[in-house]
Amino acid sequence: MRSSIRRCWPLAAVALAGGLAAASAFAQAPAPHKVLRYSLERAETGFDPAQTPDAYSREIIDNIIEPPLRYDLLARPARLRVATAAALPQMSADFRELTLKIRPGIFFADDPAFHGRVRELTAADYAYSLRRHFDPRLHSVAYADLLADDILxxxxxxxxxxxxxxxxxxDSPVEGLAVVDRYTLxxxxxxxxxxxxxxLAESIYAGAIAREVAETYGDAIMEHPVGTGPYRLVQWxxxxxxxxxxxxxxxxEFYDEQPDAGDADGQATAARLHGRREPMIDRVEVSIIEEPQPSWLAYVGGAFDLTLVPYEFAPDAAPGGRLAPNLAKRGMRLHLVSQPDVTYTYFNMDDPVVGGYTPERVALRRAIALGYDNAEEIRLLRKPLAIPAQGLVAPLVAGYDPSLRTNMSDYDPVRARALLDLYGYVDVNGDGYRERPNGGALVLHMATQPDTSSRQLNELWQKKMEAIGIRIVFERRPWPEQMKQARAGKLQMWTLGGxxxxxxxxxxxxxxxxxSKGEGNWSRFDLPEYNADFRRVQELPDGPERQAAIAQAQKLLLAYMPMKTHLHRVRxxxxxxxxxxxxxxxxxxGYWRFLDIDAARRPATQ
Incomplete structure (x- = not known):
């Protein structure tokens, strides 16, 4: 999920470059210092690609730390191109060997870890960065996915x-990572x-970390991102x-994005920015504001250059799906962005109440899923900028079928109550709430955050669970603290997104x-049949057989319900x-390098 914003949103004044050009009495003032101001709706956790589990932090990381490849900004469908690589990697005919060549003359940002040396990026840096994901001390969120690739x-x-x-x-040599020469892996x-x-186009897997940096900062590396990218962290x-x-x-680097021939907007953007040196903006200031109202008012007041419109204010920004006249009059532009994501509520499969693989535990999770109304969430909370999710596979990715309908999106409290009755989850003491089959209390503990959007979601959950006779309580903590609890397997339920x-x-x-239990797999689901299907999804080439494996994996998730998927966002x-x-x-x-600010159009008060 993309990020949001938190308790305060300090804004710094734009620093204007001053002074006169040397040796010329008639020199013009230098170009103004360009500052991009932006906000996130959730707090960051840190800036190490291997250890950072959330998209909020990774939005920062991806502007600092580079993988060898990237996607063309304007190409549709997505198309790979080089970042630090000299060329796209060569893959063997059997897909068991890949050769990657790095461009000479790329350097890390200066940092005390380099002791005054100018540090060049090499193939060994990418080999080291891939090794880090297997270091058990780091609990890498990418470990399980890379494990399934089986780098020898x-x-x-x-x-x-x-x-x-x-x-x-x-330092031990491994067969799967061979540094052939200074620039070849x-x-x-x-x-x-x-x-x-x-x-190789994602920092979470292949962002280049210099070994000196990792060893200098140790456990504090989350606070010291050092990369080869267009920006460096200067304040936090x-x-x-x-x-x-x-x-x-x-x-x-100079702007040279390549939109499709039929993309008129993309062609216009590419023509306007072509040849400009990247990054075009000198400084980026990101405020964390979790409450939607101050975030929205700050943008409307001109404090931010762009905003992810809070759902609560979507009707104000785009009534009927069109930009509001008052905003259009000010020259603002509206972008409707489909997201390749999914929001879901996971159940901790190790939890003694909602976890486990026995029929009565599966029945409880399925009843909870049937008792929750995705459509009402979309209608009331998303305004209605979302698509009901039928499983984990999201729009814009291979295998997504917009015509697919599954029980995952069903809302049927009658079936939910019948299922609970059948498996012994009944009200024994007459207080209006069900007990567990063994007579113990049935209480759901939902992790949540202390912001307005979360409170609205909690109210919906509470109303729907009480309608089927289940008591639910909410445990409120800031996002980074909840994430630490999720890693440790201490949360029973939590609604978040991937x-x-x-x-x-x-x-x-x-x-x-x-x-990947505790390292991305927050539900701690561990079913041999699913694991085997996932490995087939990884190993098979694109085609019908792989699509069948994707579909089978989705069916197993529906059958065991380790998570209730909700929706795919449109923002x-x-x-x-x-x-x-x-x-x-x-x-x-990592798109900030592709943005520019027209200083002549920006109000002087900015």
Whole structure:
């Protein structure tokens, strides 16, 4: 899920470049310092690609730390192109070996970890970064997905560290990662891995971390992101304010995005920005504001250059799906952005009340799912900018079928009550709430956040659960604290979301893959049949057989209900008239380098 915003939203004044050009009495003033102001709706957790589980933090990371590939900003459908790579990787005919060449002359941002040296990016940095995901101390959110790719030798290193209770060995050679020369990395897999190049476009898997940085900062690396990207972190007030500035070491890159011939808007954007040096904006200021009203009012007042419109204010921003006249008169632009994501409520499969694989526990989870109304959530809370979810596979990714209908989206409280009665979840003491089959209390504990949107969602949950005789209580903590509890398996239920960073369902299906328990698989679901289907999804080439494996994995999730999927979001984004180049590409998080600000159109008060 994309981020939001929190308790305070400090705004800094724009610093104007001053002074006169040297040696010229008639020199003009330099161009104004360009500052992009933006807000997130949830607090960040930190900035290490291996350890960061949330999209809010990764939106920052992806502007600092680079994988070797990226997606073209304007291409539809998604198309890979090089970032730090010299060319697209070469894959062997059997999909078991990949060769990646890195461009010479790319440098990390200056940092004390380098002791005054200018540090060049090399193939060894990507090899090291891939190894980090297998270090058990880091609890990498990408570990299970990379494990299923079976990069030869990495899992053996991890198991050795665990069995001997020793630090992970970063120096032992492994067959699957061979640094052929300074700029060439060869990766070998234990089975076909045809879509591994997609991972090389995601910082969560392949963002380059210099070993010196990781070893210098140790457990504090979440606070010290150092990359080769267009920006560097210069200020951070946790859960409040983040500032990035242009990385002086960033290489010469010039805007050259390639939209499809039939995309008139994309063609116009590409023509307008073509050849401009990236990044075009000098500084980015990100405020964390979780409450929707102050976020919306700040944007309307001109404090932010773009905003993800809070659902509560969608009717104000775009009544009937069209930009409100008062906003259109001010020159604002409306972007309707489909999201390759899914919101869901997971059940902790290790929990003694809602977890387990026995028929009565499965029946309880299915009854809870039937008792909740996705359509009402979309109508009342999403205004109605969402599509009901039939499973984990989201729009814009391979395998999504818009015509599919499953019981996942059914709302049937009559069936829910009948199912609970059948399996012994009945009201024994006459207080109006059901007990468990063994006579114990049946109480659902839902993790939640202390913001307005969460409170509205809680009210809907409470109303629907009481209608089928189930008591539910809400445990409120800030987002980062809930995430820590989720990692440790201490939350019984939590509503959150997963977003695909690639046009493929693999990383969404990984949300239920057994080996990733506590590292992305928050429900801790671990079913051998599902794990086998997930591995088939990874190994098979694109085609009907793989589509069948995707469908079978979805059926198993429906049968065992480790999570109740809710919806796929459609979001409204508004941009100010002076902001140029805003993309509506859900697979490009690190997009700030492609934006520009027309200083002549921006009010002087900004």
């Amino acid at each position: 030798g990495l899992q053996a290193l991890r198991e050795r560290a665990l069995s001997r209770d020793q630090p992970f060995d970063y 060869r990766i070998r897999f234990g089975h076909p891995s045809p879509r591994f190049p997609l991972k 007030r946790r859960s409040s304010f983040i500032a990035l500035e242009r990385n002086p070491r960033f290489r010469d 977003s695909s960073d690639e046009p493929d369902p693999e990383d969404l299906l990984a949300l239920a893959y057994g080996p 409204l984004v508004l941009t100010q008239p002076w902001l140029e180049g805003y993309p509506a590409n859900p697979f490009v998080n």
